[in-house]
Amino acid sequence: MKAAVLYATVSTTDAAPGKQSYAESRPLVAQELDQPTPRAGELGVSITYSSLCHSDLSVVDGSRVRPLPMALGHEAVGRVEEVGEGVADVSVGDHVVLVFVPSCGGCRACLSGRPALCHRAAEVNGSGDLLHGPALLRTPGGERINHHLGVSAFADYAVVARESVVVIDDDVPDTVAAMFGCAVLxxxxxxxxxxxxxxxxxxxxxxxxxxxxxxxxxxxxxxxxxxxxxxxxxxxxxxxxxxxxxxxxxxxxxxxxxxxxxxxxxxxxxxxxxxxxxxxxxxxxxxxxxxxxxxxxxxxxxxxxxxxxxxxxxxxxxxxxxMGDAVPARDIPAYLGYWREGKLPVELLHSDTRPLSEINEGLDALASGQVVRRLFGA
CATH class of the missing domain: 3.40.50.720 (NAD(P)-binding Rossmann-like Domain)
Known part of the structure; x- marks a missing residue:
């Protein structure tokens, strides 16, 4: 599999205008990783589109401290390719939106109806692990690569917890669905x-x-x-x-x-x-x-x-x-319903689509306000 990995933070804030850009410093490195196999409770997802968010940029510039190296990206849409043991309600081929808080269902926040504040998810998202076990991503040489918010979507493939996906209808355009897991939610x-x-x-x-x-x-x-x-x-x-x-x-x-x-x-x-x-x-x-x-x-x-x-x-x-105090399994289908009714013009958010190889140029475009949501195809 291929993923965009951050090895060291880079900030252009203090650079003289025009002197340094992310396109020049290239903090995100597109590289081959060993493709992991889903464990119990996990899914393997082929990423169709991921989108670049300020939360990604804040990891790159060091504003949000995360364990490095890390494969970034947390908002995406894709298709299920593999289903781990014990997952009975998702099938190969399902169309899914990825969400960045994989609620455990048993902590204080989840039991009170606020899964966006899941204690266990906050712990594993902060450590670069997955809800059902330690980080799976590795370089061919065996170096651990941390997961970003349980998703790591700047890639062509991702292993995620079942709790990190919401199954959606097949006919929702990927360029629309890609933005529901973070921005819209x-x-x-x-x-x-x-x-x-x-x-x-x-x-x-x-x-x-x-x-x-x-x-x-x-x-x-x-x-x-x-x-x-x-x-x-x-x-x-x-x-x-x-x-x-x-x-x-x-x-x-x-x-x-x-x-x-x-x-x-x-x-x-x-x-x-x-x-x-x-x-x-x-x-x-x-x-x-x-x-x-x-x-x-x-x-x-x-x-x-x-x-x-x-x-x-x-x-x-x-x-x-x-995450908008959201219950993703409830809210994403509801918001897609508003979109179907013409009440939610989500297409306005989609600035353009580029190949994943241009992800560093995308950081510049986002930081300068040139784009709202740029999508990347692996």
């Missing part, structure tokens, strides 16, 4: 599950990547009366309008747009940037009793300092949302 879930937006409410979404745009779609789907989309990249504003936003602007426009739409603040603000500063701004822009949903992943060193009286004094809420 996370953005939609932040609005529908975490915030539980109601008809007539006002929503502001900060950050118009694939997750933020999915949140915009979800807000309109939920019946929000106003959906304000904020991003400094004006090239994404028309996409937000097409996704259902009622107003768009840069961060400098946010206070004015919120005042125009709702007077004293929006009911819900979704932070999909990964910035403590933006979370602070969101708290200032929600009304009394409003909620800020934190979806982005700030650097681990980032600290949040806000007036404490906003919470008890104004009833404001700050809600964390990991």
């Amino acid at each position: 996370t953005g939609m879930g932040a609005v529908l599950n975490t915030a539980a937006v109601s008809p007539g409410q006002s929503v502001a979404v900060f950050g118009l990547g694939a997750v933020g745009l999915s949140a915009v779609m979800a807000a309109r789907l939920a019946g929000a009366a106003s959906v304000i989309a904020i991003d400094p990249n004006q090239g994404k504003h028309q996409l937000a309008l097409d996704a259902g936003a009622t107003a768009v602007g840069t961060p400098a426009d946010a206070a004015r747009l919120v005042a125009d739409a709702s007077g004293d603040g929006v009911d819900v603000a979704v932070e999909a940037v990964g910035s403590a500063g933006v979370i602070t701004s969101c708290l200032e822009l929600v009304t009394r009793g409003g909620a800020v949903v934190s979806v982005g992943l700030p650097h681990p060193s980032a600290q949040l300092t806000v007036p404490a009286l906003q919470f008890a004094g104004a009833g404001k809420r700050l809600l964390g949302s990991y």
Whole structure:
């Protein structure tokens, strides 16, 4: 099998403009690995398309510390090629979306109906292992290669836990299905599950990547009366309008747009940037009793300092949302149903498709905001 492996983190943040790029430093190395065989409870999946997400970029630049070397990629669609012992509800040939939290079903979070926060999944995702056992990926020389979030989708093949896949209908286009395991699940879930937006409410979404745009779609789907989309990249504003936003602007426009739409603040603000500063701004822009949903992943060193009286004094809420508080087996089929009904224009997220050999160039395109979701075919 072939996979894109990260051996050392590389950041271009401090480089002079135009001096260094991921295309030049090439942190992801496409290489041959020994193809593993699924163990009990696991599946072998032929990857059709994977898509590049900021969570991948944050591992490459060191913002999210993961054990290296690691085969990256966590959002993908494919077909089942092998079925491990004990798996009775998935068959060879099944069309599957891969998800990055393989919930164990027995921990405190899973038993309380919040599988996105599975304790066991957090442990093995952090160590580079799989839910049902240690990492399987090896170089021909025997060096261990860690799994990324139980998926490692920048590859032509992946062994994953049964709990890492959701079987979908055969007729869903792969270019659509590829984005449901992270971007759509996370953005939609932040609005529908975490915030539980109601008809007539006002929503502001900060950050118009694939997750933020999915949140915009979800807000309109939920019946929000106003959906304000904020991003400094004006090239994404028309996409937000097409996704259902009622107003768009840069961060400098946010206070004015919120005042125009709702007077004293929006009911819900979704932070999909990964910035403590933006979370602070969101708290200032929600009304009394409003909620800020934190979806982005700030650097681990980032600290949040806000007036404490906003919470008890104004009833404001700050809600964390990991993977959109989703139950993938329930939510992915439901969201695909909205797509079938024409209520979820997920195609807007798909910027283009490239071969896996161009994955490093894709990092540059994502970091610069040129693309929303670039898909890669192995």
